[in-house]
Amino acid sequence: xxxxxxxxxxxxxxxxxNIDTDQGLLQWxxxxxxxxxxxxxxxxxxxxLLVGGAMALLMRIQLMVPENxxxxxxxxxQLFTMHGTTMIFFVLTPAILGFSVYLTPLMIGANEMxxxxxxxxxxxxxxxxxxxxxxxxxxxxxxDTGWFNYAPLNQAQFSKTPGVDYYCIxxxxxxxxxxxxxxxxxxxxxxxxxxxxxxxxxxVFVWMVFINSFLILAAFPSLNAALVMLLIDRQLDGHxxxxxxxxxxxxxxxxxxxxxxxxxxxVILPPFGILSEVIQVYSRKPIFGYPFVVGSGIAISxxxxxxxxxxxxxxxxxxxxxxxxxxxxxxxxxxxxxxxxNWLGTMYGGSIRFTTSMLFATAxxxxxxxxxxxGVSFAIVPIDWQLTDTYYVVAHLHYVxxxxxxxxxxxxxxxxxxxxxxxxxxxxxxxWFFWLFVLGFNLTFFVQHILGAIGMPRRVHTYPDLPGFxxxxxxxxxxxxxxxxxxxxxxxxxxxxxxxxKRAPDNPWDGYTLEWLATSPPQLKSFSxxxxxxxxxxxxxxxxxEIGDHKTTEDDKYGTKDDDVVSGRD
Amino acid sequence: MITLLAFPSIFSSxxxxxxxxxxxxxxxxxxxxxxxxxxxxxxxxxxxRFRAKPGDDRQPRQFTGNKTVESIMIGVPTLLVIIFFVLSxxxxxxxxxxxxxxxxxxxxxxxxxxxxxxxxxxxxxVANEIHLPVGRPxxxxxxxxxxxxxxxxxxxxxxxxxxxxxxxxxxxNIEKPGIYEGACSEFCGAQHAWMRIWVIAQPxxxxxxxxxxxxxxxxxxxTESALTGAKFFNxxxxxxxxxxxxxxxxxxxGPDLTHFASRKTMLSGMMPNTRENLRKWxxxxxxxxxxxxxxxxxxxxxxxxxxxxxLSTLK
Numbered sequence: 022x023x024x025x026x027x028x029x030x031x032x033x034x035x036x037x038x039n040i041d042t043d044q045g046l047l048q049w050x051x052x053x054x055x056x057x058x059x060x061x062x063x064x065x066x067x068x069x070l071l072v073g074g075a076m077a078l079l080m081r082i083q084l085m086v087p088e089n090x091x092x093x094x095x096x097x098x099q100l101f102t103m104h105g106t107t108m109i110f111f112v113l114t115p116a117i118l119g120f121s122v123y124l125t126p127l128m129i130g131a132n133e134m135x136x137x138x139x140x141x142x143x144x145x146x147x148x149x150x151x152x153x154x155x156x157x158x159x160x161x162x163x164x165d166t167g168w169f170n171y172a173p174l175n176q177a178q179f180s181k182t183p184g185v186d187y188y189c190i191x192x193x194x195x196x197x198x199x200x201x202x203x204x205x206x207x208x209x210x211x212x213x214x215x216x217x218x219x220x221x222x223x224x225v226f227v228w229m230v231f232i233n234s235f236l237i238l239a240a241f242p243s244l245n246a247a248l249v250m251l252l253i254d255r256q257l258d259g260h261x262x263x264x265x266x267x268x269x270x271x272x273x274x275x276x277x278x279x280x281x282x283x284x285x286x287x288v289i290l291p292p293f294g295i296l297s298e299v300i301q302v303y304s305r306k307p308i309f310g311y312p313f314v315v316g317s318g319i320a321i322s323x324x325x326x327x328x329x330x331x332x333x334x335x336x337x338x339x340x341x342x343x344x345x346x347x348x349x350x351x352x353x354x355x356x357x358x359x360x361x362x363n364w365l366g367t368m369y370g371g372s373i374r375f376t377t378s379m380l381f382a383t384a385x386x387x388x389x390x391x392x393x394x395x396g397v398s399f400a401i402v403p404i405d406w407q408l409t410d411t412y413y414v415v416a417h418l419h420y421v422x423x424x425x426x427x428x429x430x431x432x433x434x435x436x437x438x439x440x441x442x443x444x445x446x447x448x449x450x451x452x453w454f455f456w457l458f459v460l461g462f463n464l465t466f467f468v469q470h471i472l473g474a475i476g477m478p479r480r481v482h483t484y485p486d487l488p489g490f491x492x493x494x495x496x497x498x499x500x501x502x503x504x505x506x507x508x509x510x511x512x513x514x515x516x517x518x519x520x521x522x523k524r525a526p527d528n529p530w531d532g533y534t535l536e537w538l539a540t541s542p543p544q545l546k547s548f549s550x551x552x553x554x555x556x557x558x559x560x561x562x563x564x565x566x567e568i569g570d571h572k573t574t575e576d577d578k579y580g581t582k583d584d585d586v587v588s589g590r591d
Numbered sequence: 592m593i594t595l596l597a598f599p600s601i602f603s604s605x606x607x608x609x610x611x612x613x614x615x616x617x618x619x620x621x622x623x624x625x626x627x628x629x630x631x632x633x634x635x636x637x638x639x640r641f642r643a644k645p646g647d648d649r650q651p652r653q654f655t656g657n658k659t660v661e662s663i664m665i666g667v668p669t670l671l672v673i674i675f676f677v678l679s680x681x682x683x684x685x686x687x688x689x690x691x692x693x694x695x696x697x698x699x700x701x702x703x704x705x706x707x708x709x710x711x712x713x714x715x716x717v718a719n720e721i722h723l724p725v726g727r728p729x730x731x732x733x734x735x736x737x738x739x740x741x742x743x744x745x746x747x748x749x750x751x752x753x754x755x756x757x758x759x760x761x762x763x764n765i766e767k768p769g770i771y772e773g774a775c776s777e778f779c780g781a782q783h784a785w786m787r788i789w790v791i792a793q794p795x796x797x798x799x800x801x802x803x804x805x806x807x808x809x810x811x812x813x814t815e816s817a818l819t820g821a822k823f824f825n826x827x828x829x830x831x832x833x834x835x836x837x838x839x840x841x842x843x844x845g846p847d848l849t850h851f852a853s854r855k856t857m858l859s860g861m862m863p864n865t866r867e868n869l870r871k872w873x874x875x876x877x878x879x880x881x882x883x884x885x886x887x888x889x890x891x892x893x894x895x896x897x898x899x900x901x902l903s904t905l906k
Contacts, residue, residue, distance in 0.1 A: 093881060094781045094782055094784065094881050094882055095781055095881060095882065098780075098781060098783075165781075166778070167778050171738075171739055171777070171778070173737075173738050173739070173755060174738040174739065174778070174779065174780060179703075179737065179738055179780065264755040264756040265755075269756070270739060270754050270755050270756060270757075271754060271757075304641070304651075305643075305650055305651050306651055306653060306654070307653055307654075307655045308655070309654075309655065309656055309657075310655070310656045310661055311655060311656070312656075313656075313661060335741060335750050335751060335752045335777075336752045336754060336759075337733075337751060337752060337754065337757065337759035337760070340680075340683050340684060340687060343683065344680050344683065347676065347679055347680075348676055351672045351675065351676055352672065354668065354672065355665065355668045355669055355672060358626075358668050359664045359665060359668065361630060362660075362664045363664075365630070365633050365634060365637060366656075366657070366660060368634075368637045368638075368641060369637055369641065370641060370651055370652060370654070371641050371651050372641065372643040372647065372649065372650070372651045373637075373638065373641050373642050373643055374643050375642065383634065383638065386630065386634055387630070387631055387634065390626070390627055390630045390631075391627065394623040394626060394627060395623075397619075397623070397675075398616075398619055398623070401615065401619060401675055401678075401679045402679050402682075402683050403611065403612045403615050403679060403682040403683055403686060403749070404612060404615060404616050404619060404679075406612065406686075406748070406749040406750055406751075407601045407609075407612050407616070407745065407748065407749070407750065408601070409750065409776075410741060410743075410750070410776040410777055410778075411776060474600045474601050474602065474745075475598045475599065475600040475601075475745070476599065476600060476601075476745040476772070476773065476774065477774075478743070478774045478775065478776035478783075478784075479776070479778075480778040480783060481774075481783060481784035482783075482784045483784050483785075484784065485787065485860065487599075487772070488598050488599075489598045565650060568650060568653055570653070570655075
């Protein structure tokens with residue numbers, strides 16, 4: 022019955038991979054191996070996470086007490102701009118791409134990406150984009166107009182340092198890399214799936230990456246165009262966004278959010294995929310409602326392009342336009358919200374193991390629900406009229422980006438760490454990190470909902486001594502310091518695991534998807550043979566033949582039996 | 592929630608518009624908390640009930656879906672979305688009816704980094720501390736001189752962007768007299784944090800009295816020192832940006848100073864309007880409010896003193 026399928030090797034030998042086999046620095050730099058590139062993406066994200074986190078700590082110290090002079094307006098404005106830009110473009114985006122290029126070929130039973138050299142190009146041009154952005158600090162001042170960089174404040178007459186020019190060039194380079202990698206992922210999924218891996222058997226993570234890549238292809242060009250237009254305005258006296266010479270101040274916002282809102286989903290869809298894999302495996306059950314999880318991902322990606330004006334409800338668009346975008350923004354809450362219940366359904370009736378990874382996945386469910394619900398309040402236009410551009414938004418977006426995306430990425434990191442490095446982590450230390458981080462996170466951002474409601478605008482370097490402002494900001498800053506502190510056990514954990522962690526077996530969690538078939542860490546050629554694929558859990562079918570998914574009856578599928586647990590393999 | 596109600600916040604509304612938003616916000620908060628409670632409750636139940644016991648490696652029953660649960664999962668949120676969409680559309684129509692050819696009662700302009708209010712049909716040009724009448728619908732025009740700013744006073748409701756090259760409309764029915772504090776909430780440059788708003792809402796009669804008083808030209812200084820200050824002001828660059836009614840000073844760029852001394856705060860709510868603060872500001876504006884558009888002139892000490900004497904007389 023079970024016959025293995027042979028996986029073809031890449032057609033031509035890859036340059037770089039035969040320089041040396043001891044994985045020296047030169048070998049890494051010249052590599053086109055998707056696994057090494059994936060790890061380099063993740064290291065880049067980790068590096069910028071520490072940089073962006075340090076910036077956040079400086080900002081929170083400045084905001085601890087009213088009328089503080091710790092940083093001053095100019096340094097603070099540069100910091101919040103660089104913090105936002107860094108976290109979006111150099112932490113979350115590279116991290117999702119890192120997981121995508123590392124795992125996609127492995128999970129579909131392929132030995133490489135479709136275009137290995139393009140893969141390396143994508144990484145390195147993103148890397149240089151980051152260097153260009155940070156070079157602005159040496160070239161006369163970092164950008165200080167916010168990551169959203171609204172016109173006409175971004176024009177040469179208002180923003181006199183070259184910071185915004187570096188912002189344009191840096192993000193343009195990164196954007197090119199991101200688009201290249203997205204195209205690469207799409208072709209990989211379409212052409213390199215192992216024999217028998219139908220679309221309906223793709224792991225949920227691969228589905229999310231696949232959908233996400235189309236989202237990137239459609240969204241990033243809008244940003245790249247806007248960046249070029251802005252460069253023309255600043256360097257060649259163009260008139261796109263300059264009101265005094267006939268330009269439009271709102272055109273920038275339209276182009277920016279036409280990219281910017283889908284970007285929010287770009288950095289959450291792959292974590293949705295990660296979460297789906299993690300929760301399945303640690304609950305010992307298949308994902309609840311696979312077609313719906315995939316379908317809602319597609320729905321989100323389509324709706325993502327019809328909601329950008331909810332960032333502009335206060336710009337005076339008028340009730341007709343606002344109503345249309347209110348409706349589309351609320352609609353997107355349905356597929357997003359329902360996913361939470363899919364994951365709860367997956368855990369229900371399971372046999373849940375709480376590793377560090379699963380703890381992050383569980384916390385994600387709570388934090389992302391909070392972030393999602395507060396997100397709906399911006400779709401309700403009149404509530405948005407009160408709350409947009411306040412600290413309530415800061416709270417909301419951190420619950421989504423940090424409590425959502427980053428928690429998902431941490432769940433993925435701890436889940437695939439043994440596969441990537443061949444080492445197990447110290448779970449006890451991992452749990453310390455988890456609890457400190459979660460506590461710090463909620464302390465920091467929960468109170469910011471209240472700060473917004475009592476009138477604190479966002480992006481302010483200081484605030485007057487009004488009732489409630491000081492204690493709430495103090496709590497928020499203490500939380501941020503706690504989160505900063507939690508990075509100590511995290512970094513120590515990574516270091517000790519690399520240096521002397523226990524050797525990881527090939528499939529330490531009894532995982533369901535094909536990457537667990539490869540050695541830990543995988544060899545240059547990941548697979549020679551893979552088992553036949555008859556469901557979205559090929560390894561589960563292989564390891565538990567008596568209850569393999571292809572044997573499941575309708576009763577089993579829809580959970581109509583009463584008993585929760587049946588005995589499995591003896 | 593209790594403490595929140597005690598502070599000036601979006602939950603202590605003072606206008607008809609803010610009332611409507613507050614109602615909608617409360618409905619939303621209740622529903623959102625209920626959903627959160629359901630999710631967290633379910634999660635806690637599942638985490639406790641289905642936690643693997645140590646050493647137990649049995650496989651739980653494998654099921655991949657449940658049609659009833661899935662329909663409820665989609666149905667309930669869809670219903671909630673429809674309800675909130677209708678409520679929200681109703682509130683929007685009530686809060687921002689089209690202006691239909693109405694002339695504005697007040698024009699509010701955002702500048703880097705201060706607010707200007709013009710009262711059409713009068714000579715009053717007010718900076719930062721804006722007086723508004725209570726008990727009648729007002730149509731505000733919101734405009735911007737340089738970059739995008741955003742008018743927001745939480746207790747009065749709707750915020751509205753001031754976008755250069757556009758005129759935005761904002762209806763406002765203030766219900767209770769009082770002093771309401773707000774802030775510019777669209778990032779507008781270095782001193783965005785210090786672009787606070789003070790609205791002084793007054794009963795109609797009191798407001799009319801204020802408006803009549805405010806249009807009087809500036810008082811002529813009587814002391815010698817203040818007179819010297821006035822001369823200094825009129826001979827130097829001050830007049831290029833500032834206006835003082837009844838004098839030759841007619842600048843357009845900076846705040847009107849006709850009744851400067853009657854304001855409680857200076858620099859858009861940054862500090863109390865005292866002689867000491869004024870002296871510091873005139874000595875080195877870029878030290879007090881870095882990035883503000885007033886340059887440092889390096890006035891001699893005695894010139895600063897006479898300027899302070901002069902400006903302090905402008906009640």
